[in-house]
Amino acid sequence: MKYRHLVITDPAKLIFGTAPYPVKTRRGLHIGGGQVYSELNFTLPVMSINDQTLPEVYAHYRQITEGALERALQLNSKGVILEFETLLEMTKSPATGVEIVKIMNDICESFYQKHGLASEIRLTPNDLREFERPALQRTSRLLEPMFQLFEQGMLAGGDLLSIESTGGKEVSDEALMMCDIKAVLFSLAVLGVRDMQFLWEKIAALARQHGKIPAGDSACGFANTAMVLAEKKYIPTVFAALVRVISVVRSIVAMEQGAVGPDKDCAYEGPYLKAITGIPISMEGKTAACAHLSPVGNISSACADLWSNESVQNIKLLSGMAPVAYMEQLEYDVRLMNTALKKGAAYSRTLQQLLVESDVYTDAQALVLDPSNVIRISSALIQGDSYVANARNGALEFIEILEETLASGRMTLPEMELSYIPVLREELQSIPDSESDFIEMMLPLLDPSKFIPSEYGL
Amino acid sequence: MKYRHLVITDPAKLIFGTAPYPVKTRRGLHIGGGQVYSELNFTLPVMSINDQTLPEVYAHYRQITEGALERALQLNSKGVILEFETLLEMTKSPATGVEIVKIMNDICESFYQKHGLASEIRLTPNDLREFERPALQRTSRLLEPMFQLFEQGMLAGGDLLSIESTGGKEVSDEALMMCDIKAVLFSLAVLGVRDMQFLWEKIAALARQHGKIPAGDSACGFANTAMVLAEKKYIPTVFAALVRVISVVRSIVAMEQGAVGPDKDCAYEGPYLKAITGIPISMEGKTAACAHLSPVGNISSACADLWSNESVQNIKLLSGMAPVAYMEQLEYDVRLMNTALKKGAAYSRTLQQLLVESDVYTDAQALVLDPSNVIRISSALIQGDSYVANARNGALEFIEILEETLASGRMTLPEMELSYIPVLREELQSIPDSESDFIEMMLPLLDPSKFIPSEYGL
Amino acid sequence: MNYILSKLLEAVEYGKVDQGSPYPPNLKGMDGAHELTQKALDAGIMPQEILETALIPAMGNVGRKFSENKIFVPQMLMSARAMGASMAHLKPFFASGKIKARGTFVIGTVKGDLHDIGKNLVAMMVEGAGWTIVDLGVDADAESFLEALSNNPGAVVGLSALLTTTMINMGEIVEKIKENAPGTVILVGGAPVSTDFCRKIGADFYSPDPRGAVEFLKQLAS
Amino acid sequence: MNYILSKLLEAVEYGKVDQGSPYPPNLKGMDGAHELTQKALDAGIMPQEILETALIPAMGNVGRKFSENKIFVPQMLMSARAMGASMAHLKPFFASGKIKARGTFVIGTVKGDLHDIGKNLVAMMVEGAGWTIVDLGVDADAESFLEALSNNPGAVVGLSALLTTTMINMGEIVEKIKENAPGTVILVGGAPVSTDFCRKIGADFYSPDPRGAVEFLKQLAS
Numbered sequence A, B: 001m002k003y004r005h006l007v008i009t010d011p012a013k014l015i016f017g018t019a020p021y022p023v024k025t026r027r028g029l030h031i032g033g034g035q036v037y038s039e040l041n042f043t044l045p046v047m048s049i050n051d052q053t054l055p056e057v058y059a060h061y062r063q064i065t066e067g068a069l070e071r072a073l074q075l076n077s078k079g080v081i082l083e084f085e086t087l088l089e090m091t092k093s094p095a096t097g098v099e100i101v102k103i104m105n106d107i108c109e110s111f112y113q114k115h116g117l118a119s120e121i122r123l124t125p126n127d128l129r130e131f132e133r134p135a136l137q138r139t140s141r142l143l144e145p146m147f148q149l150f151e152q153g154m155l156a157g158g159d160l161l162s163i164e165s166t167g168g169k170e171v172s173d174e175a176l177m178m179c180d181i182k183a184v185l186f187s188l189a190v191l192g193v194r195d196m197q198f199l200w201e202k203i204a205a206l207a208r209q210h211g212k213i214p215a216g217d218s219a220c221g222f223a224n225t226a227m228v229l230a231e232k233k234y235i236p237t238v239f240a241a242l243v244r245v246i247s248v249v250r251s252i253v254a255m256e257q258g259a260v261g262p263d264k265d266c267a268y269e270g271p272y273l274k275a276i277t278g279i280p281i282s283m284e285g286k287t288a289a290c291a292h293l294s295p296v297g298n299i300s301s302a303c304a305d306l307w308s309n310e311s312v313q314n315i316k317l318l319s320g321m322a323p324v325a326y327m328e329q330l331e332y333d334v335r336l337m338n339t340a341l342k343k344g345a346a347y348s349r350t351l352q353q354l355l356v357e358s359d360v361y362t363d364a365q366a367l368v369l370d371p372s373n374v375i376r377i378s379s380a381l382i383q384g385d386s387y388v389a390n391a392r393n394g395a396l397e398f399i400e401i402l403e404e405t406l407a408s409g410r411m412t413l414p415e416m417e418l419s420y421i422p423v424l425r426e427e428l429q430s431i432p433d434s435e436s437d438f439i440e441m442m443l444p445l446l447d448p449s450k451f452i453p454s455e456y457g458l
Numbered sequence C, D: 001m002n003y004i005l006s007k008l009l010e011a012v013e014y015g016k017v018d019q020g021s022p023y024p025p026n027l028k029g030m031d032g033a034h035e036l037t038q039k040a041l042d043a044g045i046m047p048q049e050i051l052e053t054a055l056i057p058a059m060g061n062v063g064r065k066f067s068e069n070k071i072f073v074p075q076m077l078m079s080a081r082a083m084g085a086s087m088a089h090l091k092p093f094f095a096s097g098k099i100k101a102r103g104t105f106v107i108g109t110v111k112g113d114l115h116d117i118g119k120n121l122v123a124m125m126v127e128g129a130g131w132t133i134v135d136l137g138v139d140a141d142a143e144s145f146l147e148a149l150s151n152n153p154g155a156v157v158g159l160s161a162l163l164t165t166t167m168i169n170m171g172e173i174v175e176k177i178k179e180n181a182p183g184t185v186i187l188v189g190g191a192p193v194s195t196d197f198c199r200k201i202g203a204d205f206y207s208p209d210p211r212g213a214v215e216f217l218k219q220l221a222s
C-alpha cells in the first residue's frame, strides 16, 4: 500500500466540510474547502428503457435536473453535485448515457450562467462486466462501452468520475451470506485490490488526459450490501461493520492510482479514506432513507464533505417530485453544518459531537464511524506490508474497540451477535501476512467455477 | 383573551423538548417533559374509499402502523405519536374512522406490551362543515358525524384530539389570494375566534368526560395555505408571515377552552402558543418535504416538542414504504435534539442557535419563528383588550422587526416583496381596537353570499 | 394600435378597473377598463377587435409575468377584475353573435374534494385568454359535468383534484364524459395529478399550472 | 417419531452436514445428515417418510426461526447444506418415482437484472419446503422460462427483480408464460415489487419475503 502515514491524526480535525486536499471543480465548487454541499442522486420510476421510451427517459432526467436545481436555487444553495448513476442500458449503449449527461450539463450550465448556482455532474457508469458469469474482468469486450461512456461522458460534462466496480464480488456474494470473513477479506484485499489497480489506472489516465476529476469508487457491492443484509437481520451487524473496515484497503487503491475525491457515498469507507489520504468524501445517512434504511443516520455525516441521498425515483409525492423534496432535505441538513462551520471550530465540533453521540452506541456499524475510532483503526490499516495484512489488522483493531466498548457497558448487543465475535477474531487471526500465502490458503476453499484467477493476474 | 402574561419570557427557555406544562399520555409519553418525540402523519395512496375498497383501506393503515412502529423500535425510539388525520369518508361514516383508530390502537398496544415502545394516536377528524357553501358552522347536521367520530374515536384509543377547523375560511380563501390583510384578520380574529370558541368548548368537554387529551387546532387552512401560496411565489412571503402571526389569536382559543397541547403541526403558531400558554407543541420542517416544500426547514424545529412530517402517502420507495422511511428520518432528527438535551442546556442552546441561524434571515416566514422574535411578538399579542386589537398589534410588531432586520442589512428581500410592507402596515393601522367597530367596518366590504354572520353569533 | 385600445390594454394589464379605483397607485385618477371600453365602442371599434387586440393580449402579458414570478396573484386578480369591467360592456355582443368567444371551458373540483384555490386560478387565466367559463365549483360529480356539456355542446372540460382519494374520481368522470359526450377534450390538474395519471384515466392533457392549460387551449382553438 | 429420524431432523435444523463437519460446535463428532440418512435407509424407513417427517419439518423450523429473526442466514445456509447431504441419498428414489416432490419451482432474476441474493434465498427456502428447484440464474428472459416450463410441465414460476427498470420486464415474461403455458402459477418478488404491481402485470402472488412464498406454495400443493 502506498500510504504509510495518516494525513489526519487528530480526530478533532476529521470533520465535515473540511479535507486536507480539497477538490476544485470547473464551476467553482471547493469540495472539502470549508463547506458541505448536497449530492443528489436519483433514478427512473418503474419503466423500461428502449428505443420507444428514450424520449421519456430523457424527459425524466431533464425534469429531475431542472426541478432539483430550481429548488436548490430557491434555498440559496452554495452548490450541488448531481450524481448520474447509469442503468444498464445507458452503459451498454454509451450514446444514451452521454445524451443524458449532455441534457443535465446544459441545465447545470444555464443555472450557472443565469443565477450563479454552481453544480457539477458525477458520472458513475455501472460495471457491465458482471453480466458475464464468471466475469472476464480484464478481457471482457464489455469494458469497451464502459470506457466509451467514461470518455465521452466526461467530454459532455460529467466532470467527476466514479464507478462502483465489482471486482471480487463473485466471491463476496456468497461469503457475505455465509459470514465467511476470510473469503470476504480475500474478495476485497486480493481480488478487489487487483481489479481496482487494473481499472483505476485506466480511469485516472483518461481523466488526466481530459483534465477531469477522477473521484473514487466505493465498495457498494460489498459494504453496502452487507449493511442492507444486516438491516434485514440476515447477517450480524458486527460482521457488516467488519466488511466496511476491510473495504478500505480495496477502495483506497483508487487514490493510489490517482483518484482525488470526492469519494462516493454508499459504502462509508469515506472517513477512513479521508483520514489516510486527505481527500474529500461523500456520505449518506438519514436523508438516504428513500433508498435504504440505515443504522448510521446521523453519525455518517460527521466527516462528510458532500451529503447524499443515495437514490430516489422520480415519482410524485404530495409536495411535488421526490427528487425535489430530497434536494430540499439535503440542503437543510447541509445548511446546519455550514452554519456551524461558519461560526467556527467550537460550533462545528459541538455539532459533530452531537451527531456522533446520537448514534455511536446503537449499532456496531455506527461505532466504526466514530471519528476517534476511525483514526485508531486507520493507523492499524496502514502498518503492514500487504493489503491482506492491513485489512486483517484493521479488522482486528475494530474487534478490539468493539470489545472495549461492550466491556465499558456503553453498548450492548444481543447474544446472537455476541457469539460471532470470538469466531470472527479467530478466523481473522488465522490470516497470514503475505498475499501469496493467503491465496494459497484460500484457493482450495473457493468454488473454482465462480471466478477466473487469471482475470485478476493470479 | 384569557392570557395576559407570557409563561415563557426568556427566549433561551423557549426550546425544543421542554414546555412549562408538559402533557403525560396513557402509555407514558411525557410531551414537553425533556425530550422530543416523532409525530408521524400519513395518508392513502391514490385510491378511492368505498365499500369495496374498505378492506384495502384498513390494510393500508395496518401496514403503515406496523411498519412505522417496527422501525421506531429498531431505532430505539423513546416514543411516537401517530397522527390519524381523517379523509372525508372516514368522518362522514364515523364507523370507518373509528375502525381505523381501533386497528391502529391495537398495534400500538401490542408494541407497548411486547416491547415497551410507547405510542399514542392523535385523532384529527376533518371539518365536514365546509362541504356546505356557505357553511352552516353552528347549525349544520354535519357536526353530528364529526362529534361521533371524536367521541367514539377517543374511546377506541385516539387519545389526543385535534382538528384543523375551518371557521372563517369562507372569507380568508379569497382574502389570501388578494393579499387583503384586513379581511384575513377578520376571518381569523373575528370569525375564526368565534368558531373556535363554539367548537372547542364542545371538544374539551367531551375530552374531560372521557379522560382524554384535548390537544389543539392549528390554522392550517389559513397559515399553511398562505405558506404554500408563498412557496409558489403566488403571494409575498411577507404576507404569509403576517398570516402566521395573526393566526395565533385564533388558535389560542383552543387553550382558552381547555386544550392542553400538544398543538398540531402545520400552521406554525406553535412557538407562540408555547410562549404564551406554556403548552407543548408539534412542528414540522425539512422532514415534511414529502408534503410541501418549506422556507423554514430547520428553524421550525427550534421549539418543537413533537417533530412531524406533515403527511406522506403509503407508497413504495426504493427502501420500502414511504411512511417507514419518514419514520426513520424523524427519529434521527429527534435523536440529535435529544442528545443535546441530555448533554445539558449549553448543548441544546447551541444546537438551537445553529437551527435558528441557518434559516432565520432567508425568508420573512423564518424570521417569525426566531425564538427571540416569538417572545417579542407574543408580548404584543396579549396586550390589547380584544382579539382584534391583539392580532393587529402582533402583526404590526412583526412589521417592526422585519424593518429593523432589513435596515440592519442582515436580510434582503426583492423589491416585489418590499413594496408590500408599507401598504400592509397602513392597512393594519386602520384596524380599530374594538371587535364591533371592526365588524362594522368590514361587513360592507365582504361578499355576503360567502358566509352567514349568524353562524358565528353575529 | 389604436390609442384607446393601447390604453385599454395597459389598464387591464395593470389592473385599473375604473377611474375611481385606487389601484394601481401610479394610474390614480386615470381612465380604467370600464371607461376605456366605453370609449372604444363609442369610437366605433368592433367589439371583436377590442377583445382580440386589447383584452386578450393584456391578459396574455399578465399570464406571462405571473408564470415568470414577476407579479403576485393579487396583481393578476386585479387585471382579471379590470377585464371583467370591460367584458360587462361586451356581453351584449356575445349574445347577439357579434363576438365569438374562443370557446367554453367547463371547470370544477371533483367529487369529495373542496380544494378550489388552484381551480379558481386556472379558471381566471383561461377566462383571460378569451374563453367563456362555466364554473361548477367544488365537489362536482359526473352528472353536473354532463349537464354543463349538454348546455354547452363542444365545451372543453377541466377537472381539478387535490386529494389522492378524490383524483381517482376523475377517472370515473372522464369515463362518463367520453361515453356520453364523445370527442370532448378533457384537461386535468391539481397537485397530486401527473402526466402518467392523465394518460391512465384517458384524459387529454395534464398541466402542472394554469399557463400550460392556456397554451394548450390556444392551440386547440386555432 | 423414529429415533433416527428425530436425530436427522435435529441435524438438519442445526446444520450438521456430516460427522466430520466442525459446525455446529455443540454437535462435534456426532453423526450428521449424511450418516443419519444412510442409517435411516438401512433401517428400512421409506424415503418419502424421511423427506416428510425429518427434512421438511426441520427446514420448516429453520424458516420460522429465520423469519422471527432468531437465526442469521449462515445458520439457514448450513441447514440447507445438511438437507442437501441428505437429499443426495434420496435422489435415486425421486428418479424411480418412489418419492414425489411437492412440485417444481422454476426461479430466476429477470432480464437486465443481476441482483440474485434475494432470489437465492427464496430458492433455498422453497427447496427446504420439499420442492425441486430449477434456477435460471440472473438476466433470464422469457424464452428461458418457457423452455424450463416445457421441460417441467406444471412447474410453478418465481420471478425476481430489484430495479425499477427491470421489474417492468416481469410483465412481459408473465404475459408470454400465460400465453404459452396457460394455467402456470407465477410468483413475483424483489424490493421494488408490490402487490399492486403483481396484480397489474397479471402475476398470481407477491410476497415481500421467502416465508410468504413458502406458505403460498404449501397451500398450492395441498
Ligand code: B12
Binding pocket: A318, A319, B043, B044, B085, B086, B087, B088, B124, B125, B126, B127, B130, B164, B166, B169, B173, B220, B221, B222, B224, B225, B228, B229, B291, B292, B310, B311, C112, C113, C114, C115, C116, C117, C118, C119, C121, C122, C158, C159, C160, C161, C162, C163, C164, C165, C187, C188, C189, C190, C191, C192, C206, C207, C208, C209, C210, C213
Ligand atoms: C389549502 C389546502 C387546504 C384548504 C383548502 C382551501 C381551498 N379553498 O381550496 C383546506 C384547509 C380547506 C384543506 C382541507 C383539507 N385538506 Co388540504 N391542503 C391545502 C394545501 C395546504 C394547499 C393547496 C393549495 O391551495 N395549493 C395552492 C394552489 C394554487 O395549488 P394547486 O391547488 O396545486 O393548483 C395549481 C395546480 O395544481 C394547477 N391546477 C389545479 N387544478 C387544475 C386543473 C386543471 C384543469 C389544470 C390544467 C391545472 C390545475 O394550477 C394551480 C395553480 O398553479 C395542500 C398542501 C399541498 N402541498 O398542496 C393541502 C392538502 C392537499 N390537503 C390535504 C388534506 C388531507 C386535507 C383535508 C382532508 C384535511 C383534513 N383532515 O381536514 C381537508 C380535505 C377537504 C376536502 N374534502 O377537500 C392533504 C392531501 C392528502 C391526500 N391524501 O391527498 C394535503 C396534500 C396536505 C398534506 N400535505 O397533508 N386543505
Ligand code: B12
Binding pocket: A043, A044, A085, A086, A087, A088, A124, A125, A126, A127, A130, A164, A166, A169, A173, A220, A221, A222, A224, A225, A228, A229, A291, A292, A310, A311, B318, B319, D112, D113, D114, D115, D116, D117, D118, D119, D121, D122, D158, D159, D160, D161, D162, D163, D164, D165, D187, D188, D189, D190, D191, D192, D206, D207, D208, D209, D210, D213
Ligand atoms: C446488493 C445490491 C447490488 C449488488 C448485487 C449483488 C447480487 N449478487 O445480487 C451489486 C453491487 C452488484 C448491485 C448492482 C447494481 N445495482 Co444494486 N443494489 C443492491 C442493494 C444494496 C441490496 C439488494 C439486496 O441484495 N438486498 C438483500 C436481499 C436479501 O433482499 P431482496 O433482494 O429484496 O430480496 C428479498 C425480497 O425482496 C424477496 N424476494 C426477492 N426476490 C423474490 C422473488 C420471489 C418470487 C419472491 C416471492 C420473493 C422475492 O425475498 C428476498 C429475501 O427476503 C440494493 C439496495 C436496496 N435497498 O435493496 C441496491 C439497488 C437495488 N441497486 C441499484 C442499482 C442502481 C444498481 C446498479 C444499476 C448500480 C450501478 N450503477 O452500477 C447495478 C445494476 C446491476 C444490474 N443490472 O442488475 C438501485 C436500484 C435503483 C432502481 N432504479 O431501481 C438500488 C435500490 C440501490 C439504490 N438505492 O440506489 N447492486
